Amino acid sequence: MRMTAFYGSDFDELDAFDPEIAAVLLSELERIRGGLQLIASENLSSPRVLTALGSTLSNKYAEGYPGRRYYGGCAEVDKAENLAIERCKALFGADHANVQPHSGASANQAVYGAFLKPGETLLAMSLPHGGHLTHGTKVSFSGKWFNAVHYGVHQESEDIDYDQVEALAREHRPKVIVAGGSAIPRLIDFERFRAIADGIGAIFWVDAAHFIGLVAGKAIPSPVPYADVVSFTTHKVLRGPRSGAIVCTEEHKAAIDKAVFPMMQGGPQMHTVAAKAVNFKECATPEYADYARRVVENAAVLATSLGERGIRPTTGGTDTHLSLHDLQGVGVSGKDAEARCDAAGIVLNKNAIPYDPAPPSVASGIRVGSPCVTTQGMGAEQMRQIAELIATAITRGDADPEHAVSREVRAQVTELVTAFPAYPR
Missing domain, CATH: 3.40.640.10 (Type I PLP-dependent aspartate aminotransferase-like (Major domain))
Incomplete structure (x- = not known):
């Protein structure tokens, strides 16, 4: 089985006994590897943590x-x-x-x-x-x-x-x-x-x-x-x-x-x-301290870059790992933006903005975070590229995964995450 090296030697036994759940484990790993994970409340735990x-x-x-x-x-x-x-x-x-x-x-x-x-x-x-x-x-x-x-x-x-x-x-x-x-x-x-x-x-x-x-x-x-x-x-x-x-x-x-x-x-x-x-x-390691610093730097670049493309960051930016963006200037709801990005392989979430005129189920904003992509080794250059991909998906795409814009953006997403893979083999 191709993923035994990641999940451990017991994976083949699980696959033989319960292929349905084994398939879920495989497909979830491929989902993570195949798209940009920008949910601010998510990250990629280390194999050491997963072992425990x-x-x-x-x-x-x-x-x-x-x-x-x-x-x-x-x-x-x-x-x-x-x-x-x-x-x-x-x-x-x-x-x-x-x-x-x-x-x-x-x-x-x-x-x-x-x-x-x-x-x-x-x-x-x-x-x-x-x-x-x-x-x-x-x-x-x-x-x-x-x-x-x-x-x-x-x-x-x-x-x-x-x-x-x-x-x-x-x-x-x-x-x-x-x-x-x-x-x-x-x-x-x-x-x-x-x-x-x-x-x-x-x-x-x-x-x-x-x-x-x-x-x-x-x-x-x-x-x-x-x-x-x-x-x-x-x-x-x-x-x-x-x-x-x-x-x-x-x-x-x-x-x-x-x-x-x-x-x-x-x-x-x-x-x-x-x-x-x-x-x-x-x-407690110096490597993690460097990671945390880069999370903040990447979030700031991503927020600024989205703002330059008409997707306004609330509060004017961010000091942390996340930014909240107002979509009213581009005329797209948070719900539609989330669906369009998802169709293009970009995972983020719709989010209410302060004094939002739309109900929470629709929302006027999106929330993006830098933890996962920073774990994958991406930096400022990639954040600017991600901002361009998000803006293209939101303003030119639609919720149909077969749309040409969605396919175009997804191809660029695939190229990016291939260069910076999650859980590299």
Whole structure:
């Protein structure tokens, strides 16, 4: 089997037993290799991380924490979790780390469990302005269980309105103030948030899911010195397994640990915990720091280049790994732009822009990210080429994958990803 070298010697056995799933593994790898992956919340985990994910640690039930398990036989998985904890603390300069959350949403749920009771008030960024589903939206548990007040961005600058944050904090006296989201191109002023929280005696929580990898690589400032608690995912810029983690001050470690287990979760996924340990070790290397720097540089070039082609970056650009673009100037919806790019082998997502006149299912914008293509070794020259391909697909293409423009762009995409392959053999 041609992919045994990538997936390991057991792949032939899987293919013989379950060819349908084996085919999915093969086709997904080919999908990744065959297109431009520009989803800002995705990356390409290393084979080392994937090896830990596929290990025998998956078999072990390990409720509790190292040295305090509710099951026997945990001596080896304790070693893995202790390594993950210590590496996480060292990487981010944190007092305490909990590496058990199954996902970013699970980590966020635990933070709520540690600091809020049902009905109490939180202050967070609104979803349409760049926040996250778990920050108090009505369809989420966070909006159903808690009283959520939302701040937004200035209509002119499209950046966070810190004066509004302060005014709302004083008016509503939230118990928790949340910074972070899923479509924020600019750096967040953590010091200002800390001062606002201190002014009303609130917990300051940073949901760093999107940008924590840039913090790990010291490409942007860290929220850890300012926040009471920082939650994050490990699979975006950080380039680890699909999972979550939390770091916090010494003062809050007991509350966080109790909220993760036994309040919100049972047994942790020990194979994933081991993969996080591998990932944290990768992120402590000079090579990763160089990668994080290049992610930021590439995102800036991509944002500027799209703007030069009439696809306006909100906030005027980006300081991070992602940029958000307004398509109203080219007369194409986010939904159509996503479909046209997909037909051309370019994977990105439609996204609401601040004060968007269109519904979220249609949207007036797109969100693009540089993590995956930077992992593949691409640089500024390729970012400018990618911007041209995106602009061509959006403004000249259509949703029909047989259209000539789509075929033309896809051919250039294929040439590009062949030169910079994902998971090279």
